[in-house]
Amino acid sequence: MFGHSWRAGVNKIEQIKAEKDGLDVDADIARYAELGWQAIQESDVERLKWWGVFMRRHTPGHFMMRIRIPNGITNAAQLRAIAALAQRHGRGILDITTRQQIQLRWIQFEHVPSILSELGAVGLVTLQTGMDNIRNIVGCAVAGLTRNELFDASPVARAFTDMFVGDRAYTNLPRKFNVTITGCRENCVHAETQDIALVPATAELGGRTIAGFNVLIGGKNGSGGYRIARPLDVFVRPEEAAEVCSAIVLLFRDHGSRDARNKIRFAFLVEEWGETRVRDTLEARLGRALDRAGADERLPEATNHVGIFRQKDVSLSYVGLAIPVGRVTSEQLKEIARLAVAYGTGEVRLTPDQNVVIPNVPDPKLGNLTAEPLLKVLRYDPSAIMAGLVSCTGIEFCNLAVIETKARALKIAQTLESKIHDGKPVRIHWSGCPAGCGNHTVADIGLLGVKAKVDGQTVDAVDVFVGGSSGPQPTQAVKILENVPCDTLPTVLEGLIRYGEPEKLRRRLRAISTPPLTPSPAASPRERVDDAGRRPLLLKDELPDGAGKALVVNGHEIAVFRCAGTLYALLNQCPHEGGSLAGGAMEGDEVICPLHGYGFNLKTGVCSTDPRLQAKTFPVVAQQGGFVIDA
Numbered sequence: 001m002f003g004h005s006w007r008a009g010v011n012k013i014e015q016i017k018a019e020k021d022g023l024d025v026d027a028d029i030a031r032y033a034e035l036g037w038q039a040i041q042e043s044d045v046e047r048l049k050w051w052g053v054f055m056r057r058h059t060p061g062h063f064m065m066r067i068r069i070p071n072g073i074t075n076a077a078q079l080r081a082i083a084a085l086a087q088r089h090g091r092g093i094l095d096i097t098t099r100q101q102i103q104l105r106w107i108q109f110e111h112v113p114s115i116l117s118e119l120g121a122v123g124l125v126t127l128q129t130g131m132d133n134i135r136n137i138v139g140c141a142v143a144g145l146t147r148n149e150l151f152d153a154s155p156v157a158r159a160f161t162d163m164f165v166g167d168r169a170y171t172n173l174p175r176k177f178n179v180t181i182t183g184c185r186e187n188c189v190h191a192e193t194q195d196i197a198l199v200p201a202t203a204e205l206g207g208r209t210i211a212g213f214n215v216l217i218g219g220k221n222g223s224g225g226y227r228i229a230r231p232l233d234v235f236v237r238p239e240e241a242a243e244v245c246s247a248i249v250l251l252f253r254d255h256g257s258r259d260a261r262n263k264i265r266f267a268f269l270v271e272e273w274g275e276t277r278v279r280d281t282l283e284a285r286l287g288r289a290l291d292r293a294g295a296d297e298r299l300p301e302a303t304n305h306v307g308i309f310r311q312k313d314v315s316l317s318y319v320g321l322a323i324p325v326g327r328v329t330s331e332q333l334k335e336i337a338r339l340a341v342a343y344g345t346g347e348v349r350l351t352p353d354q355n356v357v358i359p360n361v362p363d364p365k366l367g368n369l370t371a372e373p374l375l376k377v378l379r380y381d382p383s384a385i386m387a388g389l390v391s392c393t394g395i396e397f398c399n400l401a402v403i404e405t406k407a408r409a410l411k412i413a414q415t416l417e418s419k420i421h422d423g424k425p426v427r428i429h430w431s432g433c434p435a436g437c438g439n440h441t442v443a444d445i446g447l448l449g450v451k452a453k454v455d456g457q458t459v460d461a462v463d464v465f466v467g468g469s470s471g472p473q474p475t476q477a478v479k480i481l482e483n484v485p486c487d488t489l490p491t492v493l494e495g496l497i498r499y500g501e502p503e504k505l506r507r508r509l510r511a512i513s514t515p516p517l518t519p520s521p522a523a524s525p526r527e528r529v530d531d532a533g534r535r536p537l538l539l540k541d542e543l544p545d546g547a548g549k550a551l552v553v554n555g556h557e558i559a560v561f562r563c564a565g566t567l568y569a570l571l572n573q574c575p576h577e578g579g580s581l582a583g584g585a586m587e588g589d590e591v592i593c594p595l596h597g598y599g600f601n602l603k604t605g606v607c608s609t610d611p612r613l614q615a616k617t618f619p620v621v622a623q624q625g626g627f628v629i630d631a
């Protein structure tokens, strides 16, 4: 069709695509709206997914519509339009998905044409959100706002989206294709699960330090198993990033297998070829050599942006609200839109953990915003359990589901909340079947729906996975229990959480995995002992003003800073959640933790964000030629 010789396809979907491009079903949408949904041909049921319209066999005559929201960046006008559509045609419920999109439910086919045009009027499309397409480009929900990004990568996500949406060069891939593009250093996008992940990196090119991306490829979830995306050993500048993504997708289009659908995601081509051949072919396609990977700028841990955080502009904050299992009512969505206008700039962001962020709230308005009734339900300060809860659709609407997920996930989380009152946030992710749409493999605790037999009765149960994580050292959650009846989950999960199993297992997994390619300088402190084996020494001019670094002193990891000529030493472990303070920026007499942006006084360690916290400090004593830290 495009003058390319693709691999021959044998599966049913290949035949459907060969007959007619999915995008070309638009002419039939109006016709089916007239004739009624029973008239829809089997092949068009598939093609409609190119238009984001999904027949739900569980609820005959009702459809799900998936709205593409690049980088999760939306606004009050769009949300009001979506809420109104849900109210009128969708029984007043909506789901925020793990690809930062919104799904309408209970749609009757006769309303599809008007819904498409009403969405279009506010700049939204549903195009290419299902089947063998490039799915919504996932990006950091606080791109351009957070202090913890290398740079704002959302324009790249937008540019790439504009390149492929509506373009038939990209609408017949062998299989679905997931991309994330992020400049955020906090690993909030599950990079390891994507076919392409562009993650923040710096490279020394032409004598200058350039901020751009390292490229990871071949991650996946779902049928055929989980694969962690691997480094392609390529650095791309922001201005060439969309073009490189496009070339990788087209390489997959032309060379990917089109046989058994559970063996043809891009990951399998990467495995068959190896990274070197992928890179060589890509360079040939682009007609130029690509730079080799730069220094990985990701921080060690992951966050989800729920809570109140100062933005780059220090007079503004963003407020991340936890949406339990991503389900909102149209009333709630309308209210979110109202709050965004009343307290912010009307902008709203959706996160890959199914949550919502209201950006640009000035300090004087924060108090009133947090007192709004909606924030008692969709909380900025959720419990440790609710903060990390994610669930796929499950049996309520999904024909592949083995068990019910969303309502059950919520109920079990509420029970756990009442039992566990303290501790770190726990990320519990539910997937209702092995497709793994709930990203259970990257969670602290991942639950995968199965059926089990108890006393001869078939009951809903789960396999329990533990210890997954995102970031520069990603770990794949390991299955530790099988066929656990859902009824027993509150007790089982309480035990796992109380005894810290996810963290223990993650540490063990990291210990046996290979070290990251390029550890960041701040993350690899050196033991300091002077020549005579006496106390550790910091040379007089070693640290320029405004800089920090990590040292190991007598077995303690210490962050040392120079501010207005004076040296300060703090334990290099943020009292909030263990962030590496040495990697933080200095503001006035404070260091700002790179993980969540809490500020700590350099001299006293007192936290200005949460006064209950205090970082441990150590005296720095001048000695001949330098300084010693009294640790």
Ligand code: HEM
Pocket: 054, 056, 064, 095, 096, 097, 098, 099, 103, 178, 193, 220, 221, 222, 223, 326, 391, 392, 393, 397, 398, 399, 400, 434, 435, 436, 437, 438, 439
């Ligand atoms: C065998 C592979 C897969 C199949 C057949 C499949 C199919 C489906 C179906 C039928 C739904 C439910 C639609 C609804 O909500 O009514 C769904 C939802 C979804 N899928 Fe998949 N899926 C697969 C793998 C994946 C993978 C690997 C991901 C990415 C991690 C993914 C991401 C999603 C997302 C984000 C949703 C919306 C769920 C939510 O957040 O509520 N899917 N998928």
Ligand code: SF4
Pocket: 392, 393, 394, 395, 398, 399, 400, 401, 402, 431, 432, 433, 434, 435, 436, 437, 438
């Ligand atoms: S994981 Fe399975 S049950 Fe859940 S949405 Fe995906 S396909 Fe459906």
Ligand code: FES
Pocket: 574, 575, 576, 577, 578, 579, 593, 594, 595, 596, 597, 598
């Ligand atoms: S770890 Fe959260 S602010 Fe430091």
